[in-house]
Amino acid sequence: MLNMQNISKVYRTDLVQTHALRDFNLSVKEGEFVAVTGPSGSGKTTFLNIAGMLESFESGTYLLDGEDVSGLGDDARSKIRNEKLGFIFQGFNLIPDLNLWDNVDVPLRYRGFKADERARRITEALEMVGLGSRAKHVPAQLSGGQQQRVAIARALAGSPRIILADEPTGNLDSLMARQVLELLENINEKGTTIIMVTHDPELARRAHRNVHVMDGQVTDFTEFEQAVKSREHVAHK
Amino acid sequence: MISYYIKLAALSIKRNPVLSTLMMMAIAVGIGAFMTMLTVHHMMSSNPIWWRNDVLYNVGVDTWNPNEPYYEDRPELPPEQLTYRDAKALQASDIPTYKSYMFKTAGVIQPENEEVAPFIEIGRMAFNDFFAMFDVPFQYGGAWGDSADTRDEFVVVLSQETNDKVFGGENSVGKRITIDNREFTVTGVLKEWRPTPKFYDLNNGAFGPTEAFYMPAQLYETVQAQRVGNTNCWKPEDLDSFEAFNNSECTWIQYWVQLDTKDQRERYADFLHAYLQEQAQLGRSARPDQYLMATPEEWLEINEVVGDDNRVLVGLSALFLIVCLLNTVGLLLAKFLGRAGDISVRRALGASKLDIFRQQLVECGFIGLIGGVIGIGLSGFGLLAVKKMYQFDGSVMMDGEMIAVAFLTAIIASIAAGLWPAWQICRVPPAGYLKTQ
Numbered sequence: 169m170l171n172m173q174n175i176s177k178v179y180r181t182d183l184v185q186t187h188a189l190r191d192f193n194l195s196v197k198e199g200e201f202v203a204v205t206g207p208s209g210s211g212k213t214t215f216l217n218i219a220g221m222l223e224s225f226e227s228g229t230y231l232l233d234g235e236d237v238s239g240l241g242d243d244a245r246s247k248i249r250n251e252k253l254g255f256i257f258q259g260f261n262l263i264p265d266l267n268l269w270d271n272v273d274v275p276l277r278y279r280g281f282k283a284d285e286r287a288r289r290i291t292e293a294l295e296m297v298g299l300g301s302r303a304k305h306v307p308a309q310l311s312g313g314q315q316q317r318v319a320i321a322r323a324l325a326g327s328p329r330i331i332l333a334d335e336p337t338g339n340l341d342s343l344m345a346r347q348v349l350e351l352l353e354n355i356n357e358k359g360t361t362i363i364m365v366t367h368d369p370e371l372a373r374r375a376h377r378n379v380h381v382m383d384g385q386v387t388d389f390t391e392f393e394q395a396v397k398s399r400e401h402v403a404h405k
Numbered sequence: 406m407i408s409y410y411i412k413l414a415a416l417s418i419k420r421n422p423v424l425s426t427l428m429m430m431a432i433a434v435g436i437g438a439f440m441t442m443l444t445v446h447h448m449m450s451s452n453p454i455w456w457r458n459d460v461l462y463n464v465g466v467d468t469w470n471p472n473e474p475y476y477e478d479r480p481e482l483p484p485e486q487l488t489y490r491d492a493k494a495l496q497a498s499d500i501p502t503y504k505s506y507m508f509k510t511a512g513v514i515q516p517e518n519e520e521v522a523p524f525i526e527i528g529r530m531a532f533n534d535f536f537a538m539f540d541v542p543f544q545y546g547g548a549w550g551d552s553a554d555t556r557d558e559f560v561v562v563l564s565q566e567t568n569d570k571v572f573g574g575e576n577s578v579g580k581r582i583t584i585d586n587r588e589f590t591v592t593g594v595l596k597e598w599r600p601t602p603k604f605y606d607l608n609n610g611a612f613g614p615t616e617a618f619y620m621p622a623q624l625y626e627t628v629q630a631q632r633v634g635n636t637n638c639w640k641p642e643d644l645d646s647f648e649a650f651n652n653s654e655c656t657w658i659q660y661w662v663q664l665d666t667k668d669q670r671e672r673y674a675d676f677l678h679a680y681l682q683e684q685a686q687l688g689r690s691a692r693p694d695q696y697l698m699a700t701p702e703e704w705l706e707i708n709e710v711v712g713d714d715n716r717v718l719v720g721l722s723a724l725f726l727i728v729c730l731l732n733t734v735g736l737l738l739a740k741f742l743g744r745a746g747d748i749s750v751r752r753a754l755g756a757s758k759l760d761i762f763r764q765q766l767v768e769c770g771f772i773g774l775i776g777g778v779i780g781i782g783l784s785g786f787g788l789l790a791v792k793k794m795y796q797f798d799g800s801v802m803m804d805g806e807m808i809a810v811a812f813l814t815a816i817i818a819s820i821a822a823g824l825w826p827a828w829q830i831c832r833v834p835p836a837g838y839l840k841t842q
Contacts, residue, residue, distance in 0.1 A: 217836040222753060243757050250755020257839055261750045265416040277409055278755040322754070334839075 169361055170196040170219060170330065175228035177214050177384075188214040189225070189384040196363060198329075201356045203375035204365045211384040212365040213334060219363065220253055220332050221245040233329060250278050254323030254360075258335035260315040262307040262322075268294060269303040272322045279326055293321035297351060313344030320351055324360075331355065333364040337371060349374060406760075410767035417768055418775075421740055425772065428736045432776030432819055435729030437783025440811045442715075442722040444784065444803050445791050449612075450711045452702050453600035454539060457663075460502075461538065462670075463605075463704045464660040466491055466681055467695035470639040482707065483695050484637060485608050486656040494680060496532070500673045501662035503534035506622060508658045509609055509634040514618070515583035516571045526567065526617035527633060528584075529606075530625055536562070536593075538663045539605065544568075546578035546593035553621045561589040562619040568594040584618065587628060604701045606659050607708040609634040632657055654690075664698075674698060726814075730822040738826040741765055742833075749835035758831040765827035766820050773819025777812045784811065 175192040178185055189211045196202050206212050217223040218230065221237060230238050233252060237245070254275075255261075262271050272293055276286040294300045297317035299310075307315050316336060323331050333352065337345035349371060356362045364375065372378050380387045418425040452458060467475070467483035468491060474480035487495070492506035510530050515523045535541070536548040545568075549560040561582060568577055568591075577591045602611040624630065629647050638644070638655035664670045677696035684691035699707060741748075748761055756764075784803060792801040803811065 217839075220753065222836040222839070223834070243759070246752070246755050246757035246760070249753065255753050255839075261746070261753075261839060263747050263750060265420050274751060275754040277406070278751075278757075278760060326755075 169198040169200070169233060170194070170363070171229075171231040172215075172219070173229045173231075175215075175218060175225050175230060177211075177218060177223070177225045187384055189218070192228070192381075192385060194379060194386055196330075196361060198361055199356070199359055201353070201362045201376045202364070202379055203372035203377070204363060204379045204381060205367065205369065205372050206381035208367075210381045212381050214384075215381060216332050216334050216363070216365050219330075220255060221249055246278070250275055250326065252329045254326065254328035254331040256316070256319050256323050256331060256333040256336045258338040260307070260312070260319045260339070262315055262318055264307055267304050267306050268299060268310075268318050268321075271307070271318060272325050275322065275326045289325045289327075290321075293325040294318075296324065297321045311344070312340050313347060316340060316344070316348050317351065320348070320355070324355065328360065330361040330363065333362060335366055336364060337366070337368065345371070406763070407767065410764045411771060413764060414768035414771040417740075417744070418772070421743070424736060424740050424743075428733050428740070428772050428819075429776040429779060431729045431733045431736065432773055432815055432822075433779035433783055435726035435818070436777055436780025436811055436815045437787055439719075439722040439726040439814065440780060440784040440803065440807065441787030441791060442719045443810065444788060444807045445801070446711060446715050446719050447804075447807055448601055448801065449715060450705070451601070452705060453602065453604055454701050457538075457540065458700050458702050460663050460665050461701055462662050462664055462673075462698040463701070464495060464662055464677070465697035465699070466495070466677060467692040468654060468681075468684060468689055469656075471690040473639070475637075481695065483692075483697050484656045485708065486635070486637065487658045487660050488654055488656050489651045489658060491684075492658040492660055495660060495677075498673070498676055500664070500669055500676055502665050502669070503538040503663040504661070505532035505535045505538065506658050506660045507531035507535060507605065508622075508632060509606065509616070510620075510625075510630045511633045512584040512618070512631070513586075514567070514571065515586075517581070517583075518571075521570065524570075527614070528618040528620060529616040530620055530622040530630060532622055534663075535619065535661075538661060539600075541598055542596040544594045544596045545576045546591070549592045549621060554623050557624055557627050558621065559587060559589045559624070560592045560621065562593045562595065563591055564595050564615065564617050565597050567617045584620075585628070589620065602705060602710050604705060605661060606634070607704065607710060608659070611708065611710050626651070662698075670698070726818065730818050733819065733822040734825060737769065737823050738829060741826045741830040745830065745833050746838045748830055748833065749838035752835040753839060761831040762827050765830060766823055769819045769823030769827070770816045773816040774812065776819060777815025780815055781808060781811050 172192055172194045175189050176187070177189040178187050192215060204212050204215065214223065218225050229236060232248065237248060263274065269290055272290045273286055276289060291300065294303055297320055299314060299317055299321065302310070307318065310318065336352065337348050340348060352362055352364070353374065366372055454461065465483035465485060466487065468488060469475045469484050475484040476482050487506065496504060496506055498504065507529055510528045511525060512528055513523050513525050532554045533548040533551065544565060548562060549558065552558060553560050561584065563577065568574060571582060572580065577594055580591050581588050582591055599615055603613060603615065634657055636655050636657040638653065640654045642653045643649045644653055644655070662673065664673055678693050681691045681693040681696060685693060751761060781803065788801045
């Protein structure tokens with residue numbers, strides 16, 4: 169489904185070069201729920217941006233759905249983002265001027281669906297996240313958890329193959345975080361691949377697989393689990 | 406997608422009303438100034454009888470001072486008006502389809518209704534061909550008959566305004582009206598007729614009012630009508646009596662003919678040449694090769710109705726519009742960059758750079774459209790000011806063509822102003838904004 173081989177990404181300024189990813193390798197199978205963890209600055213978000221084709225990279229190969237997307241132009245990348253990927257952000261990133269209906273409508277507009285098809289998909293997506301009755305509300309009228317559910321509905325409306333979630337519960341209290349996570353699990357159970365970047369080991373544990381990123385590289389899963397256990401041990405003391 | 410982009414543009418304006426209003430006003434002020442000057446230029450340079458441009462000719466013959474041309478800078482041109490005796494001689498030709506000499510006069514109109522005080526008005530003496538030649542529209546009746554052009558008949562055609570004033574706007578054909586203590590019978594009442602510029606008499610105010618009444622030129626000598634237009638003389642002559650003035654070399658009469666065919670035009674040119682030759686032989690200062698047959702368009706050009714100052718003003722107002730647009734570029738850039746977060750979200754959700762570029766340009770066009778509407782309103786005020794400055798008669802306003810030009814200019818100019826800001830915003834890397842939203 170998603171296969172990255174030896175991806176390197178360097179951010180350059182006049183004075184400094186920062187290697188955000190070095191020889192980054194990751195393969196995700198269809199239907200998986202993968203949690204990507206790691207400390208701040210480890211390269212998690214860079215990985216997610218490259219996976220979402222929002223950023224380019226210096227070297228390596230990126231296959232998405234079997235297609236090499238490394239050298240695609242802007243139009244082709246936008247099309248793939250629109251058709252195959254769904255994004256969920258920590259800050260929800262809803263457009264404040266638009267009501268919920270119109271927010272969910274955004275990716276569908278660029279997809280070129282006709283009005284009745286868009287209406288059907290928007291209704292289904294909002295119903296699925298339990299906000300069907302609030303379609304005419306604007307984001308400011310909703311709680312953080314509700315806004316994130318709208319963002320999930322927006323990501324789902326285009327029936328993407330993969331959902332890329334960047335700290336989806338980072339701005340939510342624990343109750344709302346649990347609800348959002350349950351929603352993501354439900355979506356995954358229906359066959360959508362989910363790649364979630366998180367700081368939270370508890371959330372990571374509920375994923376099928378954990379990938380730990382350190383200094384721009386994927387580290388061994390075992391190391392990660394040991395680190396979690398050790399942290400739990402310290403906490404119990 | 407255009408309707409979607411228009412909806413987004415409306416939302417964007419609502420979201421940022423101060424910045425949006427500033428941009429609209431910048432465009433409106435620029436468009437207002439530019440369209441004011443352009444409309445004046447358009448009006449001044451327009452040919453109000455363009456559909457007859459190929460058959461109408463202003464006629465001039467040169468019997469001016471042999472030692473000094475009438476126009477110093479264009480010595481090949483005859484004076485713009487004729488002497489009375491030249492006008493009468495040319496009127497005798499049967500080559501033109503229509504022909505008329507004409508001049509301004511004045512008269513005191515005494516309404517039958519005693520409640521309306523007598524008033525003085527400017528009129529015109531001409532032949533009945535004047536009305537046919539210039540397609541003058543009639544509300545009631547028509548021109549006087551041919552007989553009134555050859556023998557004294559006290560008949561008159563009234564303008565719509567005069568008819569409104571004297572007869573309350575009723576059909577006054579056949580009614581009597583007193584002008585300078587003589588009774589005239591009304592044969593026709595014009596519809597509103599205000600050719601701008603007043604092409605048939607540019608020497609007496611190219612943008613002045615049309616006449617209040619029209620009477621046969623045949624009556625000129627009988628009633629010893631007043632002459633109120635410009636008169637130019639070059640020779641020391643006895644001008645004390647009515648007859649002496651009429652026999653003088655002073656020029657004060659306009660002359661127009663309609664020549665429908667090439668043959669007519671050639672024969673008429675020969676006629677003018679022969680006439681001037683004959684006058685030279687009779688001892689007058691006549692130059693046989695210096696006659697003029699100018700179409701209305703040529704006549705407007707010769708008389709320089711559109712002055713250089715007007716052209717300069719159009720240029721300056723265009724520069725002012727460009728300055729306003731440069732301000733708009735900065736405002737648009739600020740506005741678009743302020744929305745980098747939303748744009749990044751759209752990019753992440755599948756919008757291509759081109760989609761974003763189009764969306765921004767539609768917003769620019771939308772702002773330009775509203776700016777154009779306000780600008781047209783401002784042009785209205787500008788034109789009122791110009792009307793006073795140039796002493797235009799009648800309404801000075803934008804016609805349909807100018808309104809279309811205003812909208813088109815506003816939209817194109819605002820889209821042009823938005824090209825660079827739109828290009829900048831669609832190149833913003835979305836990833837950086839998505840995390841910081």
